[in-house]
Amino acid sequence: MVVLNKIYTRTGDTGETALGDGSRVAKYAPRVEAYGTVDELNSTVGLARLTAETNMNEALARIQNDLFDLGADLCRPHMEKDDDAEYPPLRMISSQVDRLETEIDIMNANLSALRSFILPGGTPLAAHLHLCRTVARRAERLTVDLNTAENINPSAIKYLNRLSDWFFVAARVANNNGQNDVLWVPGANR
Structure with a gap:
């Protein structure tokens, strides 16, 4: 259970932060960069949800929750010590990756094959995605x-890889099932 009754602690005033196992590292440490970027991603998903309708909004809500799981996974080093932890660390699992793959396949079934790369844009939702x-x-x-440098949960890496694919396909869906995709025209402005 998380209890946040005091937001500032002053423990980061020297440029360090605590990881999930209590160890302290610099705020610019690679692990902090990784889970900090996952947090940034979660914020961009929140923006996308502002223009998403029912099914897409529900899928994005699931992804936001997964991203908190992913952040919890990445902020906890030393997977090999998970069995010795006071409480079981939260780790990404293969079923989260499988769910993304299933959703990608369902969305992609209604899309025509691409014959060009796509420029980010189209509808506001597609641009956000x-x-x-x-x-x-x-x-x-x-x-x-x-x-x-450190062992990372393979499911965490797979999840991020599938997630970017999910966003690509979802952006096409948001562009009227690809009909409003903005296609790249190589050399168009020469």
Whole structure:
């Protein structure tokens, strides 16, 4: 249970922050960059929800909750010590990745094949979803980079990879099932 009754603690005034296991690191540490970018992604999803209708809004709400799970996973180092933890650490699981894949397949079934790359834009929702996609890719890059130095839950990396694909397909859905996609015209302004 989380209890937040005092918002400022002054414990970060020296440029450090606490990880999920209580250890302290610099606020610019790669792990903090990774889960901080996941938090940024969650905020961009919140913006997208402002223009999303029922089914899309519900899917985005599930993703926002997953992103908090992902942040909890990434802020807890030393997966190999999970069994010794005072309480079980929250980790991403394969069923969260599977759900994204199922939703991608359902959305993609109604879309025509692409014959060009897409420029971010179209409807306001599609533009927001493209922003979500690019922030998800950055979060993925940072997490993969972190994985070169520390063991990261493979499901966390897979989730971020599928999530950016989910946002891409969802943006096409938001563009009238791809009919309002803004197509790239190579060399159009030469």
